[in-house]
Amino acid sequence: MTAVNRKLAAILSTDVVGFSRLTALDEETTVRELTLCHDQIAALVLEHGGRIFGSAGDGLVAEFPSAVQAVRCSVEMQRSLLSRSNDFPQDRRLEFRIGINLGDVIVSGDDLLGDGVNIAARLQEMAAPSGICISGSVREHLDGKVLFTLTSLGERVLKNIPKPVSVFRVDWPEENGEGNEAGSVRSFSARFGKDQPSIVVMPFDNLSGQSDEYFVDGVVEEITAALSRVRNFFVIARQSAFTYKGRFVDVRSVGRELGVTYVVEGTVRRGGDRLRISVQLVEAEMRTQLWSERYEGATQDIFEFQDRIAAQVAGAVHPAIRSAEIELAMRKPPSSLRAYDLVMRAYPYLWGQNKDAIKRAIPLLQDAIEIDPAYGRAHAFLAWCHAQNLGYIWTDEPEKDLECALRAIEVAAASIDDDPTALTATGGALSHCGDQEGASAYLERALALDPNNAWGWARYGWVASYRGQPDCARERFERAMTLSPADPLAFNMRMGLALSLALAGKLSEAISIAREVVNKHPEVTWPYRMMSAWSAMSGDEDTARWAAKKLLAAEPGFTIQRYMTRPVFRASPQWADQMAEGLRQAGLPEH
Incomplete structure (x- = not known):
């Protein structure tokens, strides 16, 4: 019996989104552009140490000796192909999907066969237009070797593949730095290693009367809290999710704005002592419904329903999570x-x-x-x-x-x-x-x-600031903002971040944040207290007196003596003295 020749290889598979539609619109231009794109892909594959070994219509299949080389090549492909597509109208652009798998393959002459190749093709089918999906086997080889964000899409059952495959999406910054600016969801997520399924529970639609609005919000609160406690997940805080309340939004936009892969939507109807909750889980980028369920019973069953919904959502996203694990999320x-x-x-x-x-x-x-x-x-x-x-x-x-x-x-x-x-x-x-x-x-x-408790990280940040630990405080506030990027109370986190900068001696940066906060939130007056003191401490007398004037207009009874009785100053008496002197220099009353 002839021995089968096998080897381990990173397989990259590509195809064009909607190629049949494009050829129907303009066959000659589409085929000509495809040829140019394939030439560009071939050059990049060669440059990254790979070789193309197969093609079928609009698709190509390549092998690489290294998972890192394959992923780096895929990103360069998408960058260059996106650049080319900018010259075409939106409905005529060739958008490629890419899938990459690292696996054992059968060598047949110049061809490669087997599940290692088939999985790459299935991953390519899952990728978004101009997107990249990789398997868990590829992900294992990337730590510390690439600068791209790797977001888990959970375990997926792929057609004709016997076992579920862990799938990850590859995101990357544009070469000019756009999309990776300081403070963006993507840059924070990359910093904190958001390498797990990411999810947001959206405000549920209230199918009862207006008087039940608070009850419906409570259902969402508890489901979010339960999912948040599952360690395998990255869960957006309810404060950010509720910024979408009352308006129609596309799940793909939500996914991109909040940096999540999955969106939970639902409705609640309460009538007398009866309750009906309908829930669905959607993969944001492709808008694919992965799971849905309806719960009906007595109103007192609400706690059981909330726990069951959280458990079933978790299981749908990440099959490896056992019911015993979700029980830890049930208070x-x-x-x-x-x-x-x-x-x-x-x-x-x-x-x-x-x-x-x-x-x-x-x-x-x-x-x-x-x-x-x-x-x-x-x-x-x-x-x-x-x-x-x-x-x-x-x-x-x-x-x-x-x-x-x-x-x-x-x-x-x-x-x-x-x-x-x-x-x-x-x-x-x-x-x-x-x-x-x-x-x-x-x-x-x-x-x-x-x-995943954004409020907890924010309060923990304030504690570090009050204890005179600015570096620790800054990291905690940044983590809170990652977990709740659209939080209506983000200004509180921003002011906490400003305090950590002021404590570190970076007064101009702290003042800049405070000015931004008071400009965006004129109804919030307490930042003027800090802004006036910090400005005086930095020698900016004009800003100090301007902030002091604003403060007294909003809080006519403000005095330095009253402000300094705040218990939080006990942990940092030296800083308290500096703040008091700054307030005096700003012209605020002592008594």
Whole structure:
């Protein structure tokens, strides 16, 4: 029996999107352009140490001795082919898809055969127009060797391939640097190694009355929280997802804007004590529905439905995740649906960034606690409200708010060990109350349970700043912004980033961020406090006095003495003295 000759090779497969349509429109021009593109591809393959061994119509197949060479070549191909296509109208452009696999192949003369080749062809079919998909076997050889972002598309069952294949999408910056600017979703994702399935849960459509809007938002909140706790996932925070609420958006646009591969959409209808939830999971780039399900039952089944939806979405995206793993994402529900309902009503006010919103949240949380005194999340949010009054100087009775916050924290602590949201609220509250060490303990616990917790990373960043650790703070804020790139409260993260820069002596950069924040958010006045002090500290007297004037117009009762009583200054007395002197130089009143 003749031995079969085999070898390991990186296989690259290409084809043209909609080639039949293009030839029907203009056969001669299309075929001529295809020939020129194939010549260009052949030259790049040769340049990167590969060889073309097969062709079929508009497609080519090449082999490379190295996975790294194959991926680098694929990116150069797409760059050069995209450049060529700019000379053609949008509907006449030749857009190529590329798939790459590293596998064992059969050598038959100059040809290569087997699953190693077939998988590359299947991956090419999955790629978006002008896109590149690679297998997990290729991905394993790329660490530290390429500068491209590799985003997991999860495990996929490919036609005529017996086992599921891990699939990754290759993204790359343009040669002129566009698309990879500092602060972009892609650049942050690359920095933090977003090498796992990425997902966003969009606001669900409310098919009930307007009065149920808060309830529908709560469903999305809990599903997002459950998915967020699955370590294999990169989950966009609800704050960013909810910027799309109330408007029609294309899932492909959402995927590109938020840097995610998968989008969860759904509807909720509640009538009396009956509930119906419909959910679908969509692959964003190709707009392909991967899974859908409908849940019907009594309203009190809401917690079970939320957990089941999270488990089934996770399983559809990443089959390797077992139901036992998703159970880690299921926190113990409150004993009373009515108490849960009240907390969901309070939710929008918790992030209002003004004292009037806090005034509206507190009685709702107190009512929830009266119904369910052991409801840890309600106590944690109540602590957060009183602590915000303290930290932002929204209270005329700071001692009373401090006492209320600490009492709520003490009660919450007994029942929030498995609730990252409540742990974050408690940690944030302790930070405002001046206990940065205690705050760190709660926030570290929250982030251990939920590494995708954007709010947790942001509060952890503020803690690092208050402790005089600017480098650590900056990294935490950047991670928070990665997880919630469209967050309405991004200005809070930006101001945290500005504080870390100011602490590091980069005052001009800090002032620039503060100016950007006050220009975009004129209703948020507390950044003027920091801006006036930093400007004075940097010697920019004009900006310092301008910011001080704006501050006094918005907060006529502001005094340096009152500002310096903020508990957060306890951890950094030297910085507190510098801030106080800066405020004096800006012309703000002492008493």
